[in-house]
Amino acid sequence: MALRTARNLAYCLNSIRNYSTNGPLVNVTVNEKSGFATVTLQNPPVNSMNLELLTEISHTLQQLEKNKCRGLILTSASNKVFSAGIDIFELHKPNSDRISQTWSFVQEIWIRLYGSAYPTVAVINGHATAGGCLLTLASEYRIMLNKFTIGLNETQVGLTPPTWLIDAMKNTIGGKQTEFALTAGTLFETEEALKIGLVDEVAQSKHDAIEKAEKFLNKFKRIPPHARSITKAKLRGANIQAV
Amino acid sequence: MALRAVRSLASLSNPIRTYSTSGPLVNVSINEKTGIATATLQRPPVNSLNLELLTELCSTLEQLEKNKSRGLILTSSSNTVFSAGLDIYEMYKPNMDRYKQFWTTLQQTWINLYGSSYPTVAVVNGHAPAGGCLLALSCEYRIMLNNFTIGLNETKLGMIAPTWFAASMRNAIGTRQTELALITGNLFTTDEALKIGLVDEVAQSKDEALEKAGKFFDKFKRIPPHARTMTKTLLRGADIQALVKTRNEEMNKLTAFINDPKLQEAIGMYLESLKQKQNK
Numbered sequence: 001m002a003l004r005t006a007r008n009l010a011y012c013l014n015s016i017r018n019y020s021t022n023g024p025l026v027n028v029t030v031n032e033k034s035g036f037a038t039v040t041l042q043n044p045p046v047n048s049m050n051l052e053l054l055t056e057i058s059h060t061l062q063q064l065e066k067n068k069c070r071g072l073i074l075t076s077a078s079n080k081v082f083s084a085g086i087d088i089f090e091l092h093k094p095n096s097d098r099i100s101q102t103w104s105f106v107q108e109i110w111i112r113l114y115g116s117a118y119p120t121v122a123v124i125n126g127h128a129t130a131g132g133c134l135l136t137l138a139s140e141y142r143i144m145l146n147k148f149t150i151g152l153n154e155t156q157v158g159l160t161p162p163t164w165l166i167d168a169m170k171n172t173i174g175g176k177q178t179e180f181a182l183t184a185g186t187l188f189e190t191e192e193a194l195k196i197g198l199v200d201e202v203a204q205s206k207h208d209a210i211e212k213a214e215k216f217l218n219k220f221k222r223i224p225p226h227a228r229s230i231t232k233a234k235l236r237g238a239n240i241q242a243v
Numbered sequence: 244m245a246l247r248a249v250r251s252l253a254s255l256s257n258p259i260r261t262y263s264t265s266g267p268l269v270n271v272s273i274n275e276k277t278g279i280a281t282a283t284l285q286r287p288p289v290n291s292l293n294l295e296l297l298t299e300l301c302s303t304l305e306q307l308e309k310n311k312s313r314g315l316i317l318t319s320s321s322n323t324v325f326s327a328g329l330d331i332y333e334m335y336k337p338n339m340d341r342y343k344q345f346w347t348t349l350q351q352t353w354i355n356l357y358g359s360s361y362p363t364v365a366v367v368n369g370h371a372p373a374g375g376c377l378l379a380l381s382c383e384y385r386i387m388l389n390n391f392t393i394g395l396n397e398t399k400l401g402m403i404a405p406t407w408f409a410a411s412m413r414n415a416i417g418t419r420q421t422e423l424a425l426i427t428g429n430l431f432t433t434d435e436a437l438k439i440g441l442v443d444e445v446a447q448s449k450d451e452a453l454e455k456a457g458k459f460f461d462k463f464k465r466i467p468p469h470a471r472t473m474t475k476t477l478l479r480g481a482d483i484q485a486l487v488k489t490r491n492e493e494m495n496k497l498t499a500f501i502n503d504p505k506l507q508e509a510i511g512m513y514l515e516s517l518k519q520k521q522n523k
Binding site for chain 1: 397398399400401402403404406409417418419421422423425426427428
């Protein structure tokens with residue numbers, strides 16, 4: 001107990017500096033010691049990706065690139081939902097300027113996140129449907145809490161995911177599983193998601209998940225960053241070009 | 244005991260003919276009964292792939308193709324290392340003509356091995372990092388002995404594995420696992436490698452591995468060879484064409500890159516640290 005308190009205190013004292021460009025909908029804190037940034041979506045009630053949230057996410061990713069981020073942990077302020085995806089209100093009887101802006105941001109976020117030079121981990125501490133799942137697929141590593149669901153359920157609402165997103169899912173869980181998943185718009189429970197490789201680890205709590213995330217990011221401590229990022233770019237380049 | 248004696252006697256009467264083109268660095272022997280060739284890398288201490296070794300291996304593969312070999316087992320004469328990968332001395336202050344030959348021969352060796360018409364098995368009887376892993380991945384089947392490691396660890400050394408290295412790995416373990424393995428430069432233990440499908444079987448000894456390799460080749464006894472070959476080409480052809488189309492461009496990029504002073508400095512330091520380890 002005493003050790004944990006001491007450790008917590010030490011953690012706090014390791015200057016957790018808040019970015020001054022913090023928006024209301026996206027909270028960014030950078031651990032100055034490790035250089036890892038934690039980006040927390042906070043657009044209640046369900047972090048739906050409306051134009052405002054997407055704009056802030058996009059700006060955040062730009063800033064992280066500029067500041068040569070050492071690693072990103074993406075998570076949610078809610079303890080029930082990671083993100084419910086693109087705000088359905090943006091899609092229903094849309095204003096054509098707004099919808100094209102919205103879609104533009106989705107593509108840009110994909111390019112920046114999927115193609116990021118720095119390592120990325122999604123800490124999935126709630127349901128992650130459609131656009132929410134997109135954000136997790138863009139990351140290099142996925143850690144999910146128990147008893148939530150994740151998937152691309154676009155077909156359930158009569159939509160279809162873009163080709164580049166389908167390819168990213170194929171690259172993660174394979175062609176057969178992707179076909180099963182997408183034709184039925186399947187939302188996988190945590191255990192099943194782990195089984196098919198849609199997520200890489202399961203955690204018992206957000207704290208546990210963040211520890212696991214840092215463990216993943218620490219793997220790269222001794223790896224020359226440019227070798228890592230060029231290797232990643234070679235593997236992901238075709239997808240990005242397609243977008 | 245008696246059975247083993249009889250089996251040994253039988254193997255004596257199965258003339259294993261050695262190729263007259265067997266070089267000092269790659270030993271090739273052919274079991275005349277089965278038609279299966281065994282190519283053993285023998286460049287002490289760690290079978291590092293230099294121009295001479297690659298040249299012998301490349302020409303061995305071409306000979307086997309020409310002589311319509313029934314199959315190839317690729318293995319090592321060392322009992323600790325399968326191959327330590329590309330010889331770093333080929334990349335340190337290189338003579339440019341030699342470097343170009345080196346890389347061309349490496350590319351051709353991969354094209355010949357990955358695209359071989361005959362079935363191939365790697366008996367991984369020692370550590371197989373980087374280029375060693377590449378050779379193993381290029382074969383159709385991998386049998387590994389316990390307590391060794393295998394993987395494409397280029398990123399750990401600040402290097403970038405070419406696309407066709409990644410393609411060979413993807414062919415074995417899929418896209419997601421390949422990405423994870425490459426960005427972390429992971430070296431898998433035998434058990435881990437088996438678990439993710441990087442190797443297909445584990446054996447307790449080289450003899451056992453060779454027996455298992457024989458069982459793999461037996462699968463093709465009743466399969467018309469040309470159908471087998473064409474199927475393999477359909478599956479692997481795109482990867483090979485991707486290199487064939489870009490091999491000159493790749494060569495140009497590498498020859499420009501290899502002389503980068505920072506890279507040379509890093510290589511020099513690495514060689515120095517190896518020497519110090521040896522002197523300890």
